[in-house]
Amino acid sequence: MIRAAGVKVTRQRVRVLDALLAARQPLCHGELDAQLGGDGDDNGAAIDRVTLYRILDSLVGCGLALKAVDPRGVFRFSAAGAQRQHxxxxxxxxxxxxxxxxxxxxxxxxxxxxxxxxxxxxxxxxxxxxxxxxxxxxxx
Amino acid sequence: MIRAAGVKVTRQRVRVLDALLAARQPLCHGELDAQLGGDGDDNGAAIDRVTLYRILDSLVGCGLALKAVDPRGVFRFSAAGAQRQHxxxxxxxxxxxxxxxxxxxxxxxxxxxxxxxxxxxxxxxxxxxxxxxxxxxxxx
DNA sequence: CCGTAAATGCAACAGTGTTGCGTTTGCGGA
DNA sequence: TCCGCAAACGCAACACTGTTGCATTTACGG
Missing domain, CATH: 3.30.1490 (Dna Ligase; domain 1)
Structure with a gap:
């Protein structure tokens, strides 16, 4: 899945991509941070802000996610599949x-x-x- | 001119609006700051960053300027007339x-x-x- | 099982935008 | 013309977003 895109598959990347795929709208960094920190099921530890940025960047780089800017001037990320619907x-x-x-x-x-x-x-x-x-x- | 919009007319506002009207593209805050500081004709003093934001906000509020977001995620301002051309x-x-x-x-x-x-x-x-x-x- | 390169986390930094507060200034009225 | 008030200005400091550097951990191939 992720491996096919040519990057290493880690727990964090899976979590981020899961969150993106589950979201109906593009998520900003803060929402992703809150959502991943508030899960609390397997590991309640929130992903580091920097790691999140880097994961998102790599996902964008390998084509699995898209980056956009919302009216407030913050970046929003969405799974590539969801974007194709729009x-x-x-x-x-x-x-x-x-x-x-x-x-x-x-x-x-x-x-x-x-x-x-x-x-x-x-x-x-x-x-x-x-x-x-x-x-x-x-x-x- | 500015007074018709229902706000006080000050030197700073005139300078900002002039810069916006003279610009062919929407300007971000940094470009406006540099341009107003680099004039050096009547007063070389650059407008305070905060004042610039407030001026832009008031210009937007009274309809003389428009606010947009560029792909880098920074706000760009343009004179309302220029926008109408686009x-x-x-x-x-x-x-x-x-x-x-x-x-x-x-x-x-x-x-x-x-x-x-x-x-x-x-x-x-x-x-x-x-x-x-x-x-x-x-x-x- | 081990080594390496990538990924992660921590700390610190830069840029952008905002808030609080005291001072200056435009503008109306005496 | 002078005065007073409210708005506007400037300074300082803060909050948020996004980035960089470096040490540590982890996935993955040998």
Whole structure:
């Protein structure tokens, strides 16, 4: 599993990758730290902050995880498989509460690129106010 | 000018807003700090870091500036007018060098939103490899 | 079973962003 | 023009995120 990616398989890496795979959203470093420290089943010891960064970096390096930046300016990591579910469809980002919603709509075809540019992936982000914040913003 | 936004007009605010208006790209805090300190014409004194943050926050609060996060996880600020030029068209982001290019293509129409959602703005980001990095990546 | 290189943990550091507080300054009013 | 107040400014210190260096432990191959 992890070995196939060409790195050593250790208990910590398995734990981190498990946490990433179990998460439905990309996790920031703090959430991962809390989650791994709060398990308390086999070993309650929290993973060192530095080790966590290094594990995440290596996972990103071997393609098992993806790194992104959230609106607060902190890095969030997600398992590569989970990201693939989100690639290729449209997201709605609420500018009020910061929540992200997945829309059912198909993404439009990519536009023509200048000569020499290679297409990677397409992200169609729609920003606005979600239903809940719209309702909360009108009443008061 | 600034006064119309409902805040006091001070020399520092004018300087910051000038720098933002003169910049073609969103500036991070460090660049603003360096630019305002390196002017050296009327007063070479650099603006205090904290004051700069507060000025930027107030400019954002009164709608004169916009705040964003760059891939490195630092905040970038831009004048509201400059942002409007970029709204509503397509950007190409090179995953290799991190550069951003503006494409001439029209953005596609926004998709249907669930009930209660209010449309704000639409961002169509295309990621891939730019011409320069493609060339550099093939040869070596 | 042993050796090596990678992985881990600890400590310390750098950069970014924030908070508290005293002083200065813009701006309205006397 | 002068005064007073609230906002803005500057300084110091702090919190958080992310990084680097080095000694120790551990996975994995011989």
């Amino acid at each position: 690639a290729g469809h449209v997201h709605f980002r609420c500018t009020d509460c910061g929540g992200v919603f997945c829309l059912a709509a198909e993404p439009p075809p990519p536009p023509k690129l200048p000569r020499g540019f290679q297409l990677g992936e397409v992200e169609f982000d729609v920003r606005g106010t979600c239903a809940q914040c719209t309702r909360a913003g009108v009443a008061p | 709204a509503g068209h397509v950007h190409f982001r090179c995953t290799d060098c991190g550069g951003v290019f503006c494409l001439a293509a029209e953005p596609p129409p926004p998709p249907k939103l669930p009930r209660g959602f209010q449309l704000g703005e639409v961002e169509f980001d295309v990621r891939g490899t730019c011409a320069q990095c493609t060339r550099a990546g093939v040869a070596p």
